[in-house]
Amino acid sequence: MANPVLPSSGVLSPLGLDAVRLNPGFWGDRAALNREVTIAHCQEWEEREGWIGNFRGERPRRGREFSDSETYKLLEAMAWADHPALPALAETMAQAQEGDGYLNTRWSGSRYTDFEWGHELYCYGHLIQAGVARLRMHGEDRLTQVAIKAADHVCRRFMEGTRTCGHPVIEMALVELYRVTGTERYLEMARRFVERRGLPALADIPFGRAYFQDDMPVRQAQVFRGHVVRALYLASGVVDVAVETGDQELLKAVEAQWERTVARRTHLTGGMGSRHIDESYGDDYELPPDRAYNETCASIASIMLAHRLLLATGDARYADLAERTLYNMLATGVALDGRSFFYANPLQVRVPAVPLEGVNHAAEGGLRSPWFDVSCCPHNIARTLASLPAYLATSSADGIQIHHPTPSEIRHGGLAVRVETGYPWAGSVTVRVLEGGEGRIGLRVPAWATDATLAHVPASSPESPLPEGPVIRPVDPGYAYVDGPWQAGDEIRLELPMAPRWTLPDRRIDALRGSAAVERGPLVYCAESVGDEPRLGDLTARVLPPEEREADGVVELEVAASLRSGDGDGWPYAPADGRADESAEPTDVTLRLVPYHRWGNRGPATMRVWLPIQEK
Amino acid sequence: MANPVLPSSGVLSPLGLDAVRLNPGFWGDRAALNREVTIAHCQEWEEREGWIGNFRGERPRRGREFSDSETYKLLEAMAWADHPALPALAETMAQAQEGDGYLNTRWSGSRYTDFEWGHELYCYGHLIQAGVARLRMHGEDRLTQVAIKAADHVCRRFMEGTRTCGHPVIEMALVELYRVTGTERYLEMARRFVERRGLPALADIPFGRAYFQDDMPVRQAQVFRGHVVRALYLASGVVDVAVETGDQELLKAVEAQWERTVARRTHLTGGMGSRHIDESYGDDYELPPDRAYNETCASIASIMLAHRLLLATGDARYADLAERTLYNMLATGVALDGRSFFYANPLQVRVPAVPLEGVNHAAEGGLRSPWFDVSCCPHNIARTLASLPAYLATSSADGIQIHHPTPSEIRHGGLAVRVETGYPWAGSVTVRVLEGGEGRIGLRVPAWATDATLAHVPASSPESPLPEGPVIRPVDPGYAYVDGPWQAGDEIRLELPMAPRWTLPDRRIDALRGSAAVERGPLVYCAESVGDEPRLGDLTARVLPPEEREADGVVELEVAASLRSGDGDGWPYAPADGRADESAEPTDVTLRLVPYHRWGNRGPATMRVWLPIQEK
Structure with missing residues (x-):
């Protein structure tokens, strides 16, 4: 082992x-x-x-x-x-x-x-x-x-x-x-x-x-x-x-x-x-x-x-x-x-x-x-x-559990399966049985995946045609199980919801007050600005659904933001009742977000995961 | 010298x-x-x-x-x-x-x-x-x-x-x-x-x-x-x-x-x-x-x-x-x-x-x-x-300048004055001439003192009674000057506005977003909680005029705040569209503020200068 x-x-x-x-x-x-x-x-x-x-x-x-x-x-x-x-x-x-x-x-x-x-x-x-x-x-x-x-x-x-x-x-x-x-x-x-x-x-x-x-x-x-x-x-x-x-x-x-x-x-x-x-x-x-x-x-x-x-x-x-x-x-x-x-x-x-x-x-x-x-x-x-x-995977007396879906083959006790997925970019995970066997198969549904579904698609065979299509059932975060026995060609299809999500911090985290982050699937996203242009310190994001954009197999996101400029540069603390907003009208801009794990591969840059958000 | x-x-x-x-x-x-x-x-x-x-x-x-x-x-x-x-x-x-x-x-x-x-x-x-x-x-x-x-x-x-x-x-x-x-x-x-x-x-x-x-x-x-x-x-x-x-x-x-x-x-x-x-x-x-x-x-x-x-x-x-x-x-x-x-x-x-x-x-x-x-x-x-x-004080060809008013006596070129003040607790500063002389006297008006006034009160004498009282004039931040010559008993009276002030940080200071501080005169105030009771991490302040309270010659302040409790203790980041507020209804409390320089004299305590403030 x-x-x-x-x-x-x-x-x-x-x-x-x-x-x-x-x-x-x-x-x-x-x-x-x-x-x-x-x-x-x-x-x-x-x-x-x-x-x-x-x-x-x-x-x-x-x-x-x-x-x-x-x-x-x-x-x-x-x-x-x-x-x-x-x-x-x-x-x-x-x-x-x-x-x-x-x-x-x-x-x-x-x-x-x-x-x-x-x-x-x-x-x-x-x-x-x-x-x-x-x-x-x-x-x-x-x-x-x-x-x-x-x-x-x-x-x-x-x-x-x-x-x-x-x-x-x-x-x-x-x-x-x-x-x-x-x-x-x-x-x-x-x-x-x-x-x-x-x-x-x-x-x-x-x-x-x-x-x-x-x-x-x-x-x-x-x-x-x-x-x-x-x-x-x-x-x-x-x-x-x-x-x-x-x-x-x-x-x-x-x-x-x-x-x-x-x-x-x-x-x-x-x-x-x-x-x-x-x-x-x-x-x-x-x-x-x-x-x-x-x-x-x-x-x-x-x-x-x-x-x-x-x-x-x-x-x-x-x-x-x-x-x-x-x-x-x-x-x-x-x-x-x-x-x-x-x-x-x-x-x-x-x-x-x-x-x-x-x-x-x-x-x-x-x-x-x-x-x-x-x-x-x-x-x-x-x-x-x-x-x-x-x-990535474990076994127990009653079968195997797949905790982290990624393209792979898993063998245990005679059962062999292939995991096919574009995860973390795509939310579809197919577990295809290569060699049949006993035991139930468990798939982890991440805590963030609140609208996941699972389908069990038995191998088509003359004896068991499935003309009405597979049964798709909602599954909650935790583990979703499908019981065996299994034969070659059986499939489990897990669909994880991959819409980008705005995330807020607990109010007790002082350093993050007034800001939000974007996640998609298991990935945290960040704004990365090569050479700091646009200036990330002058951006305020709007909590609106981000747009997706695929580039070289990587899903990037775009969020609406406004860019301020022309602020004064004196003592940086001012009376609550008398602050004059010296800055020019903010400009609407589109802010590109990249997966956090990709940042820093394009040369010296500024970066932030937590984006200041506009007050309502 | x-x-x-x-x-x-x-x-x-x-x-x-x-x-x-x-x-x-x-x-x-x-x-x-x-x-x-x-x-x-x-x-x-x-x-x-x-x-x-x-x-x-x-x-x-x-x-x-x-x-x-x-x-x-x-x-x-x-x-x-x-x-x-x-x-x-x-x-x-x-x-x-x-x-x-x-x-x-x-x-x-x-x-x-x-x-x-x-x-x-x-x-x-x-x-x-x-x-x-x-x-x-x-x-x-x-x-x-x-x-x-x-x-x-x-x-x-x-x-x-x-x-x-x-x-x-x-x-x-x-x-x-x-x-x-x-x-x-x-x-x-x-x-x-x-x-x-x-x-x-x-x-x-x-x-x-x-x-x-x-x-x-x-x-x-x-x-x-x-x-x-x-x-x-x-x-x-x-x-x-x-x-x-x-x-x-x-x-x-x-x-x-x-x-x-x-x-x-x-x-x-x-x-x-x-x-x-x-x-x-x-x-x-x-x-x-x-x-x-x-x-x-x-x-x-x-x-x-x-x-x-x-x-x-x-x-x-x-x-x-x-x-x-x-x-x-x-x-x-x-x-x-x-x-x-x-x-x-x-x-x-x-x-x-x-x-x-x-x-x-x-x-x-x-x-x-x-x-x-x-x-x-x-x-x-x-x-x-x-x-x-x-x-504390300087001189120039045309007189003396008092930069930091505190009880003191200043002598220069034959002129002698006494500074009488309860500053920083009180805003009244009297400069009393002890020995007459030439030259103008300058008093610094702090940048925060936007409604200061100055009065020149010549010494009373039979030849120059002043029945109508001294002339009080507004003075701007910077230096306020009164010209000589001076005779013993002359007075300058500076009045600095000592109402507590709420102060906001520049939006570019990420760590202070969504919070405000209280100042009074030259003093920054803070909430100090001996043994952390009440819990400063659970308080949110309201930006309303603080109440003053004097204790042992020290001016303390009270601000209105609300105390939350009962928050969950799981993963501290949650979806923007789905956050369930697990906490009980906040309780109205009065939060005591002490001058920052006084904190830490009453035993182990928590403390914060910047207070989270309620969103409008």
Whole structure:
């Protein structure tokens, strides 16, 4: 079962890379580009920056203290993609590993002297995830030996004691290694790392212990807080521990934290993170579009967590957030050529970015960059796209469930189906049975699809002609099921309503007051203005039905707006009773909206998702 | 002339500590508290943290790389206050200074190896400012010897070459040392530091060279940008150089930068700085109330710059911004007991802060702290309040000008007047002539005072009775003048309109859309809710005239508002055409507003300056 997450229990079981094959389409194209371009791009840059050389003992050591983890993420991507460069790279790791399993190019010689910022266990976590991927895709080899040796070292060193790592990830890695090997000490080690956190396990830091979720035990927390990637990696590991130990209280705690976080700390794109300084959530309802941090890695972590919660509970809301995050964050994070990446993903950019050559030292979100000083995002995209089929469909005792319709073929228990769709541009999804079998087929109806319909079209045959046509029935958001048995040629046709929708923010989100956004299907749209012409800061939109316009297979939208100009440039606050409107009469204009994930591919531009709207 | 800024030319000349004496009142009370409490508080904490011990050679050295500068700022405050602890402290400096004038407790032994972050010239800048204060208040002594020796070292070392310091301040310090000593090389050194900047003079850093204003020559810049304190200290030095060298182009460049910055990058309180991560301005119209950084030091730098531009041009708008910043930022920065301080000054706080014991390692703005890892703000407050009289009034060939009315006595050229006022609580300002003399008296009428009146009431005498009463005339914002000659007992009575005012933001400030604030006189008001009860996030205000309520000499206000509750807690974005209002009927409530500078003195609280307002 070729899966990054394979729980031993839960409402749903994932279908892995051996059961789901992507065909050309929105995600199939991206997965192919990732396999053919992005993985090699990452390897080239890692060599150029010396991060792989660190393992070969090249000195001076280069890169940040956690750069080993980037190579491990790359190895994980290679494992999922069955990439030919993996064995040589794994051999380099093996040569660098010390006799007792310790492996770190930065801290060798001063082991475990900085739990807050040293990232040693964090690096192991990514190494172990790569090893798990290799075990499931290929079986034992040098990489899996290195990973297991490191995991055994960690268990020997840390089974007793009170410490854990400033950056979670080892928790979920160890649970998965337990799942694939059956070795129970890995699960126990993960459980202890989870339970130690917040006692506290780490020293205080200027950002406060909430930064690494060490401010309180995980069972007591009400919401995700602090550094977003840390919070979501930890929560993913907590779900894994809860599922394997049957700890319902622990699972419920994470579900409640997720629910409040989604209600109060999540941007429309599914992005999480409102502060640059510590890459953290910020307070409830602190959701600034311009300074939204929304790290690409955080969105991947959110997908990882939502997937685990979906498997554990079968609740469609987790798949809903995963879909939003896949189409508006993961797809946004990488350019159309697969060679440049967003780190931060704001929802508004007021000033066109200045193009950079080479490594981007900052994380601002104006233009995609080929590389960063901290290049977690490119590698995280690479490993996620390489394992994407594992996130799309699941099985249960009574059949299969398709959570994210995209051109693909799915096989399970003798049944084989092909998903045919132009989604997310078109709303028609056809599930065509290729090989008959038993069980019901479930299709997720997204929360936004309030007028969806479903038709079951049995294969035409002389015995069962259907002259009156298929029965079309309305289906509510959640899961729509059609019972088997199935024979080749049977079809399910889901029709999702694709009219563009105006969306308003909760009144408590101060930064969005007086504005609205446009969505269509799973996609969030934005106004993008190359060179800021027209000036997005001077536009006010009208909440009228947008017009659709197709260009190169992409649906763009047009909305009515008015453009103001000639405003004064003095003190920008004026008496409520005496404001003189200095601006000229506004001009009617048509404002073009593009899918948010497409923005930033046409050069330096301004952009905004939330449009000021005219008062009634 | 006991003044921190004493230009040799300009439209106005400052009246210093020898000409302006504060009486009990809004600023007199604060200056007394500063002299009696805050200066000693700073010295105690500097000793406790080892920053003074660094000069005595105590090891290990403690504090940040620029901690020397804090001791120098403290020395400057002591110089203005004629504080008895100064000589001993200055002797410690003298002992630490090396033979060639070099003095730095961090970099001695590895001099000038890090211009970007080393802060060596920055530290000298503050040392020289302390020396200038001492020269003007007292005359030569050990402190002034140390400062001049350091300045001479700087001139020898840096007159040729291309380097400057990552943190400006030495520019204005050197110009002032030139002004007090007449030694021209100090001016020339300052001029060269100004002109080198942006060529560039420093290495690139992850924040970009704009962080330290090294992205372009100062003459080419359109706006203040990057780190706010750096930008405003630099601009102050640029004005000083421009004035002393007669460089009108340079002066005009700063005026234009100031104008755009005030129009697009300044918060209602006068605070500047919208980003925490690099303590920088952010983009035009990026003015988030919740994440406003508004460092207290930045507001002091803004007052220093506005004062210089006022002296150079006589333009009331500079005094207007200084007033706004004095009453809403400087007065906010220090608690009523003089022993705790704000570093950041946001305009909205959603979550009550958790009280801290001891040193605050962060700069968040929820509660005032007695000390910080970087304690620039307490010292900057101390030196500014100690020299405050120098910012209040000026002279010119034809008389004196009173820019900031507060209880005080002013003497110039034989004329002596007493300012009597309950300002900022009351709008009546009486200037009473104590000793007669020549010249006209100017009084600034703030920009917000659109219905002010002025009366000239000559002293009653048998020869000139005035049975019909004084003539009251309307005066416009700017300066209102009354011509002399004067005799003891003459009075000028200015009446400023003190009705509370609702203020709306420019439509381009996205973060403030749909909200309004209340001002009264020079004061910005805010809603403060101790423990967040009532919940400020659930209140909507009505734009109706606020009621006034006096408590302990402070004018508070009450506005009509409605409180909502019972809102759902799911996905916080909903279709524009289908939003179900889940909340109960709003309840009418009265919302109490307090002056912004008073907030945070009653324990952990939420706060907001900008109130959501009901749509018509």
